[in-house]
Amino acid sequence: MGMTMAEKIIAMAAGVKETKAGDIQTVTLDYMMSNDGTTHLTIDMYNNDLKNPHINDPSKLVWIVDHNIPADSPKTAASHKKMRDFARENNIDFYEGEGVCHQVMMEKYVCPGQLIFGADSHTCAYGALGAFGTGVGCTDYLYAMVTGTSWLLVPETIRFNLHGALKEGVYARDLILTIIGKISANGANYKVMEFAGDGLKSLSVSDRISVCNLCVEAGAKTALMEVDDIAMDYLKSHGRSPKALFKSDDDAIFSEVYDIDLSEIEPIVAKPHFVDNVVPAKESLGVKIDEAFLGSCNNGRIEDLRVGAQIIKGKHVADKVRFLVVPASREIYNQAMEEGLLSIFLEAGAIVMNPNCSVCWGSCQGVIGEGETLISTGTRNFKGRAGHKDSFVYLASAATVTASAITGEITTADMLK
């Protein structure tokens, strides 16, 4: 019987010839990423709860301070220090100020065919390069750190065949929000969302990361995409090569199959307080905003900044509106500087911040107050996600967010022409 891409990656990591959905496998992990959201607790458990504290292979650990960098309080500073000191003592690759953890992983580590744990739910982004990345809590992380292994229930796969190409003014983010709206916030719970089809080649690696990254908002265990020339070019340009190249067999079993015509996707907005609460952006026009955010692991890449800069060039952020622009990594920040994009944003009245998770997680910076509304390229719009519990977050593409920053209300970019 044929195997899915996920089954092949897990079989390889488990050292078995084949496996199928529903099996439980013990797998050897390729990398284990952790960030400042939970690592301080992992270290406490390591020091206080283990009978025999040791690290199986420090070279497989990557620790990234991104959620609250630079520190916003003495408590945060203490948690960062704990992480920094432990990394230094144990020869763990450690970054702070380098970028949002998933973007840093894509730029420096992730290779096709790998199985990666991340102590962060958006680890599913790594499927953009054909790697099985999945989010875990700090106890699973600690177990993996000590043993180099973990157990996995082999998931079923939902297959999305993409056809054609997105229209001008429509972005990968509109595509994935449309899909989440269609299958709902738990439509892929415990499952893999696999993307294939001729439409894949119309999506850049940046687009692919946007799509895979958000799949956890439908509950997915991970997202996967077949590796093609576009993914291979990205990999080569970052000096890496695949561990293994897999795709699902023709006779693999999928729990569901969807065919999606990319040309039918329209600009989308996810309304408060659920990511699957999506409507065509046209139906949300005119909602007043207090803040706009262009950034995050989902939508803070150079391609997104170019989209925003092109729209805002020669225009200005609306009166009494804050527009936060946050490149997702140092590499992107540098490139945006070289391309003159940061000057365009600054001249338009935007606030350009250092690479970090920013207001996407409501604790770092730019948080919104009671009754305020944010339009965001971030990952989530949960109640209170961006600050006060009684505030509102709309999710949209870089284009819609930037256009809204200019007018002070939800606006699609085509309306500014």
Next chain:
Amino acid sequence: MGRIFKFGKDVDTDQIIASQYLLFPTIDEMKSHTFESLDTEFASKVTPGDFVVADENFGCGSSREQAPSVLKALGVKAVIAKSFARIFYRNAINIGLPVIVSKVLYDESSSGDEMSLDLDHGIILANGKEYSCTKLPAKMQAILDQGGLIASLNKEEA
């Protein structure tokens, strides 16, 4: 016996414990903020042995293990929901917090109702009625039986 605290559908981990508390040094310092955005008094009202009962997809969103940890630290005995999001489910078992699937308890109970739970037999008793709950997969039951994944690891390495 413990009391039921009911929450709805798609309760995400940001609602259970918000971002601004996650980098506090310890779970004990975070726990008074549990469910703050949904019920500001939850943390002061809940007492050890009480239960959280919810609709579909409880614990969706972020992988923050602080979410099941603050519930356990407040003494919540178990979470009973129609379904759970994957990462929360796994995290809860790993730290020894029972998470139990019942498709009907949510619809047939109210906040403040008294209930009891017989974990070994998977039986809930509430409002004079018995509810049987879905069994955990054997792998996860074994982790829970040993008191969580770290206890289980310590045994493996003994």
